[in-house]
Amino acid sequence: MPTIQHKIKLLAVALAIIGFLGFLDASYLSIEHFLGKTVECSVSIFSDCGTVTTSPYAKILGIPVAYLGMLYYLSIIVLSILLIDKKNLVLAKYTALYTTAGLIASAYFVFLQAFILEAFCLYCMLSAASSTILFLLGMRMLQLLRNEKRAPLERT
Numbered sequence: 001m002p003t004i005q006h007k008i009k010l011l012a013v014a015l016a017i018i019g020f021l022g023f024l025d026a027s028y029l030s031i032e033h034f035l036g037k038t039v040e041c042s043v044s045i046f047s048d049c050g051t052v053t054t055s056p057y058a059k060i061l062g063i064p065v066a067y068l069g070m071l072y073y074l075s076i077i078v079l080s081i082l083l084i085d086k087k088n089l090v091l092a093k094y095t096a097l098y099t100t101a102g103l104i105a106s107a108y109f110v111f112l113q114a115f116i117l118e119a120f121c122l123y124c125m126l127s128a129a130s131s132t133i134l135f136l137l138g139m140r141m142l143q144l145l146r147n148e149k150r151a152p153l154e155r156t
Contacts, residue, residue, distance in 0.1 A: 004148045005087050011141045012083040015095070015134060019076035022130035026073055029053060029066030029123050041122040048119030055119075057112050065109065069127055072102055076134060089148075092141055099138030102131035 032039050041049035079095040106128040
């Protein structure tokens with residue numbers, strides 16, 4: 001039977017992989033922003049990338065949201081690698097909780113796309129999907145940690 005450390009390690013690997021995919025997505029949007037290019041979407045249902053990425057909501061305090069996303073995903077990757085290396089259950093808890101920030105930010109930006117801008121960006125929705133998957137992996141990690149905490153009491 002796999003140990004909790006082994007399960008946490010597998011979840012950390014999954015976090016790193018999804019974090020890397022999110023990082024690639026956010027990096028593309030950041031590069032396009034800094035080059036002054038309008039992002040084009042090739043899928044008809046998400047044909048409003050330019051509308052979304054050039055809207056007033058695409059920046060927070062003058063910083064492109066895509067750049068903030070890139071930093072978020074990079075931090076998930078770094079935390080995951082540290083977790084794989086150190087096998088620290090406290091770090092696992094904080095990494096898992098940190099994924100909540102990505103989910104909240106993504107929910108806010110999806111809300112803006114749906115109800116304020118009435119336009120959707122494929123790359124933004126891919127980021128939202130990445131953040132959601134990271135959150136689900138993080139919650140599974142917390143569940144494992146809670147179960148491990150309770151296990152010694154149940155054995156006595």
